[in-house]
Amino acid sequence: MRTIQMVDLRSQYDKIKAEIDAGIHEVIDSAAFVKGPKVADFQEHLQQYLGVRHVIPVGNGTDALQIALMALGLKPGDEVITPTFTFIATAEVVALLGLTPVVVDVDFDTFCMDVSAVERAITPRTKAIVPVHLFGQNADMEALMALAKRHDLFVVEDACQSIGAAYTFADGRTLKSGCMGHIGCTSFFPSKNLGCYGDGGAIFTNDDDLAKKMRAVANHGMEVRYHHDRVGVNSRLDSIQAAVLDAKLPHLDDYIAARRRAAAYYDEAFAGNEHILTPVVAAHTTHVFHQYTLRLQGIDRDKVRDMLAAAGVPSMIYYPVPLHLQKAYRDARYKAGDFPVAERLAACVLSLPMHTELDDEQLAYIVEQVEKAVSNA
Numbered sequence: 001m002r003t004i005q006m007v008d009l010r011s012q013y014d015k016i017k018a019e020i021d022a023g024i025h026e027v028i029d030s031a032a033f034v035k036g037p038k039v040a041d042f043q044e045h046l047q048q049y050l051g052v053r054h055v056i057p058v059g060n061g062t063d064a065l066q067i068a069l070m071a072l073g074l075k076p077g078d079e080v081i082t083p084t085f086t087f088i089a090t091a092e093v094v095a096l097l098g099l100t101p102v103v104v105d106v107d108f109d110t111f112c113m114d115v116s117a118v119e120r121a122i123t124p125r126t127k128a129i130v131p132v133h134l135f136g137q138n139a140d141m142e143a144l145m146a147l148a149k150r151h152d153l154f155v156v157e158d159a160c161q162s163i164g165a166a167y168t169f170a171d172g173r174t175l176k177s178g179c180m181g182h183i184g185c186t187s188f189f190p191s192k193n194l195g196c197y198g199d200g201g202a203i204f205t206n207d208d209d210l211a212k213k214m215r216a217v218a219n220h221g222m223e224v225r226y227h228h229d230r231v232g233v234n235s236r237l238d239s240i241q242a243a244v245l246d247a248k249l250p251h252l253d254d255y256i257a258a259r260r261r262a263a264a265y266y267d268e269a270f271a272g273n274e275h276i277l278t279p280v281v282a283a284h285t286t287h288v289f290h291q292y293t294l295r296l297q298g299i300d301r302d303k304v305r306d307m308l309a310a311a312g313v314p315s316m317i318y319y320p321v322p323l324h325l326q327k328a329y330r331d332a333r334y335k336a337g338d339f340p341v342a343e344r345l346a347a348c349v350l351s352l353p354m355h356t357e358l359d360d361e362q363l364a365y366i367v368e369q370v371e372k373a374v375s376n377a
Ligand SMILES: *Cc1c(COP(=O)(O)O)cnc(C)c1O
Pocket: 060, 061, 062, 063, 086, 087, 089, 090, 132, 158, 160, 161, 186, 187, 188, 189, 199, 200, 201
């Protein structure tokens, strides 16, 4: 059996080596390393895949979030609502920009932002909501967009883990993750569902004016060369990364199918185990399984992890500490116990190996070892 990894990028590369290598060599031969034609090609192809008017390639997913917020014209002290159970990036960019992060609890089954909690957190200073489509399924966008409309708020989707996931609204429209709010952000970090071989990210929008502003912000605040109308940053997707992404994009739907197949295998195997709650896919969204995350109950999670590790099965805890309990974000407004669902999840989640290259032999072995560890922990 091949060694089991959380993510197996090497085996994935072996299958499309010729396409990737050709793309990379094309960039080197052209010497167009920054803003080359490969970046424009990938941008165009991703726009088509997503069905969105504008894709703005940037340096990474965190930059994408920062640039999105910089384009909204927010003022210091304006409040931005984000979930407390997630990766740090959303709260981080809000804090860096001098805005006030307001965190809310999440739903126990979907891990995504609890919309009723968002509604309770809205104040006259609230300007934007940043939902995170955590682990690969979309947050409740129908309710969030309706709420945002009622309160005249921007919605910036963190689609770093959910590229390719679809959401169907009550009026029948089906849209791709990151293309439902005013702005969507994604990351092409290597282990993401569409990952490059370094850092990369992109911003999506259907709004021409916001697109223009965000292109300028990402390029030193400049629309006309050496004329700087706003404070910007320097954030670019480099051409070699664009070549890798352009080679991988045609495979994205197959990659999603491979992840779903592995998830279905796990789901079936763990169904009915009293200690294991498997992922729940909410109505109206599809799931692209960036992570396959169990909730364990009535057992010692650390013991389970140790036994798995000893058997050669890696596992991870995404995420062990909610934002409101992180040292850098400790704040008189929040204390332990304020967000009970997030705190409960942080104590019981366990993510299993999930990638495009898991075969039946590996899946059977992982399942066997998880069952064994769970019954002995
Ligand atoms: C990966 C990730 C980011 C940040 O992306 P980088 O490209 O690493 O900057 C932001 N939010 C979420 C939910 C992520 O998973």
